[in-house]
Amino acid sequence: TRITGYTPDEIYADPRLGLKRVHPEDRRLLRMAFSTPESAPDPLVLRWTRRDGATVWTEQHNVAIRDKAGNLVAVEGIARDITDRKLAETQLRESEEKYRSVVESGDDQIFMVDRECRYVFCNKANRLRLAKRRGLRPDERQVVGRTFFELQEPEKHEKFATEVETVFRTGRVLQSEHHNPTDGHYFIRTLSPVEDPGTGETKFVTVISKDITERKLAEQQIRESEEKYRSLLKSMGDSIYMLDSDCRYVFANPEHTARMALRVGLPSSQLELVGRHYGDLHSQEETATMLASIAEVFATNRSVQSEQMSAHDSRWFLRVLSPVRDQLHGTPKYVTIVSRDITERKLSEMNLKASEEQYRSLLESMGENVYVVDRDGQYVFANAQHVARMALRAGVAPSELSLVGRNHGDFHTAEEADVFSRQVSEVFDANQALQYEHHAESVGRYVLRSFSPVRDPLTGTPKYVTVVAKDITERRLAEDGLRESEASYRRIVETAGEGIAIVDAEGNHTFANDRCLAMFGYSADEMLGKPLFDLIHDDSRATAFEHWELRSAGVGERFELRGRPKDGHDLRLIVAVTPFFDSAGEFAGALAMLTDITEQKQAEEDIEQNAKHMKLALQGSVS
Numbered sequence: 029t030r031i032t033g034y035t036p037d038e039i040y041a042d043p044r045l046g047l048k049r050v051h052p053e054d055r056r057l058l059r060m061a062f063s064t065p066e067s068a069p070d071p072l073v074l075r076w077t078r079r080d081g082a083t084v085w086t087e088q089h090n091v092a093i094r095d096k097a098g099n100l101v102a103v104e105g106i107a108r109d110i111t112d113r114k115l116a117e118t119q120l121r122e123s124e125e126k127y128r129s130v131v132e133s134g135d136d137q138i139f140m141v142d143r144e145c146r147y148v149f150c151n152k153a154n155r156l157r158l159a160k161r162r163g164l165r166p167d168e169r170q171v172v173g174r175t176f177f178e179l180q181e182p183e184k185h186e187k188f189a190t191e192v193e194t195v196f197r198t199g200r201v202l203q204s205e206h207h208n209p210t211d212g213h214y215f216i217r218t219l220s221p222v223e224d225p226g227t228g229e230t231k232f233v234t235v236i237s238k239d240i241t242e243r244k245l246a247e248q249q250i251r252e253s254e255e256k257y258r259s260l261l262k263s264m265g266d267s268i269y270m271l272d273s274d275c276r277y278v279f280a281n282p283e284h285t286a287r288m289a290l291r292v293g294l295p296s297s298q299l300e301l302v303g304r305h306y307g308d309l310h311s312q313e314e315t316a317t318m319l320a321s322i323a324e325v326f327a328t329n330r331s332v333q334s335e336q337m338s339a340h341d342s343r344w345f346l347r348v349l350s351p352v353r354d355q356l357h358g359t360p361k362y363v364t365i366v367s368r369d370i371t372e373r374k375l376s377e378m379n380l381k382a383s384e385e386q387y388r389s390l391l392e393s394m395g396e397n398v399y400v401v402d403r404d405g406q407y408v409f410a411n412a413q414h415v416a417r418m419a420l421r422a423g424v425a426p427s428e429l430s431l432v433g434r435n436h437g438d439f440h441t442a443e444e445a446d447v448f449s450r451q452v453s454e455v456f457d458a459n460q461a462l463q464y465e466h467h468a469e470s471v472g473r474y475v476l477r478s479f480s481p482v483r484d485p486l487t488g489t490p491k492y493v494t495v496v497a498k499d500i501t502e503r504r505l506a507e508d509g510l511r512e513s514e515a516s517y518r519r520i521v522e523t524a525g526e527g528i529a530i531v532d533a534e535g536n537h538t539f540a541n542d543r544c545l546a547m548f549g550y551s552a553d554e555m556l557g558k559p560l561f562d563l564i565h566d567d568s569r570a571t572a573f574e575h576w577e578l579r580s581a582g583v584g585e586r587f588e589l590r591g592r593p594k595d596g597h598d599l600r601l602i603v604a605v606t607p608f609f610d611s612a613g614e615f616a617g618a619l620a621m622l623t624d625i626t627e628q629k630q631a632e633e634d635i636e637q638n639a640k641h642m643k644l645a646l647q648g649s650v651s
Contacts, residue, residue, distance in 0.1 A: 031086060031109050033079030051075035051083070065092040065103050073110070085114040137215075137237040140222065143196050145176040145189055148232055156534075161210070163573055165559055166534050181210075195219045195233045205240070213241045267345075267367040270352065273326055275306040275319055278362055291340055311339045325349050326360045335370065346370045397497035400482065403456050405436040405449055408492055444468075455479040456490045465500070474504040527601075527622030533615050535560040535576065547601075547624055549594035565590035565599075579607040580615040588625070600629040 032039070032049060039045055050058050054074045061068040072088040090105035131138050132151050139150035150158070150171045158179055159166040177185050187206070195202050202219045215237045221230040267284035271277060280288070280301040288309050289299040307315035317336065324332055331350040338345060345367045351360035397417055399410035410418070410431040418439045419426040437445030444466075451464050461480040468475060476498045481490035527544030531537050540555045548555070548563055564572045568589035575587060584606040591599035602623040610616040 031078070031084055031107060032076060049077050051077065061088070061090050061105075062103055063100075065090055065100070072105075083111075084109060085111045135239070138235070139171075139237075140232050140234050141176060141192060142232055143192070145192055147171050147174055147176070147179075154237070160577075165561060167559075191217075191219055192233050195221050196230045199223070199230050213239055214244045216240045265369060268364070269301070269367075270362050270364050271306060271318075271322060272362055273322065273360075275315070275322060277301040277304050277306070284367070314339060321347075321349050322363050325351050325363050329353070329358075329360055343369055343371045344374045346373075396499075398494070399431070399497075400492050400494050401436055401452060402492055403452065403490075405445070405452060407431040407434055407436065414497070451477070451479060452493050455481055455493050459483070459488075459490055465504075466497075472501075473499055474501045476500045527620075527624070529620045529622065530617060531560050531620070532617040533580075538617070544622055547593065547599065547622060548591065563592055565592045575605065579605065579618045582607055582609070582615075598626060598630075599624070600626045 034045065034049075042048075046058060047055060051074070057068065057072060058074060061072055068090065070089060072090060074086050074088065076084050076086060078084055086107045087110045088105045088107045090103050092100055093102040093104060095101050134151070135153055137151065137154040137157060139154045140148045142148055150168060152166070155164075155166045155168060155171060158164055158171060162179055164170040171179065176188055180188070184206070187204075191202055191204060199221050201221070203216065205214060205216050207214050218236045218238075220234045220236075222232040222234055223229065224231040265283060267287055268281040269277060269284045270279040282296065285299055285301055286296045288301060289296045291309055292299065306318055310318070314336070321332055321334065329351055331348060333346065333348040336345050336347055337343070347368075348366045350364045350366075352362040352364055353359060354361045395413060397411070397414040399414045400408045402408060412426070415429055415431055416426045418431060419429040421439050422429060436448055440448065447466070451462070455462050459481055461478065463476060463478050466475045466477055467473075478496045478498070480494045480496075482492040482494055483489060484491045525543065527547050528539075528541040529537060529544045530539040537555050537558050537560065540550075540552065545552060545555060550558070560576070561569060561572065568591075571587070572589055575585065578585065584604075586602065586604045588600065588602055591601050593599050602625055604621040604623075605618050606620075607618045608616055
């Protein structure tokens, strides 16, 4: 009954009820369990539709009952509700993917080593730091398989090796702080054992290195302000107290004690509330209200809140009553009350109501069209700007047009109404704000329509959609001009006599013009994503890396290097590099102009060689 929502009598009265309520995809398994139970899975996992429409999962262990002739006469089984477990498994899978993404995209350095401190994994943040400090490409293959000792400063070796060995030996998490004198940063390093599922022994150690430089600097400020916040906590203005089911005090904080002492005309130090009845200090009406609220909390085992005005001083309070549950049974034992003075808020609400008309007036005077429709496209509100626009379409004066109750399609073409209806439906289905551009062909204008759901405060589901329509015709014309300009510049780049290449912050190619592709002998698809250093001759790599380090500092320059074309021929280049940065000021990559000087360099070398020969010849003739 608890699982299905049906009583035993209802189940017995309809032998096919099980087949009706089992999930359609699981009916085959259920039939198998009753026809050939020995061939059915054990345990048998099924989905059911409860009487209230909810889906539940069960795990069943069935036993076939047969007569002496071996004929199946019944199937007995025990079903266990495993809905929570199934939901947990789904959440676990989602969580695993989320954490995998977090590990790779986070700012913390995360890596894994074996007992010999050999890397078996490192995330992007760790790769970038090692690449920057050790001259490596930010590629996991450059790190995995190498030891910590190969990639880190010697002064770090002994401490790290000791920490790793401790984790392997104890199987416990180890945490330590360390300081990098190179850049002055502080890190907190957490080493955690990764156990072999089969043996339970530590197989690897995961290391999370978090930059805590800002935290270290802030700790002093936190210590200095700690006393201030402690004092603030003691002086909180909320009354907090606890009552039992008979409305007797079992706890009261100083604020509540002081308030009650004021009522009875005693100093706070002379008033002991524990054991006293709430009614000893409040009016009969206040006590009756409190008793009813406490009874509701005990009956529902849920928190309730209400606003009450004190009969003593006419101040308003927001009271939140929460159950304090017995840890063994989960039933309420006491009720905690947090009573907050909201008198100022009440006054603010009155001011808010007074100013509501002002905001409505502001909305009416906006230059943009603002209106609200339901799922069927029926107007429930429209500001004056939108009314005037629809009145112009209808050929009437705005004062003669009432949009509320009318349909959006009454003022638009069938095609426009169909597009608008689909867009409203998408907002209702997605329950989130969406934007669409609309071209009003009849007037030749472009409009950006922003749709926002107006949600039911109880259910959180969309009840209406607010539409803000903004004329973006001028912006669209500017964008069209920008696209034409961009196409012109691209044609110039593609036909330029110099090689032009763009790389991202990791040094991977994102663009190369035809001249650059011809220099290196690669197609556009082959060049896209190719690391910069793959195209540089070994003789020039050290020089190229030194120049690459200057890019992130914003330095542009011009220098010579040897390239490495696909066919291996000698390629000499003059490279003019300009770095560029994103909107946040972070290094985003570089643009390079490449000039092929191979023939020039060869000619220079030939001249130099000829000069040497002539010098030798002259020396021979003189002697």
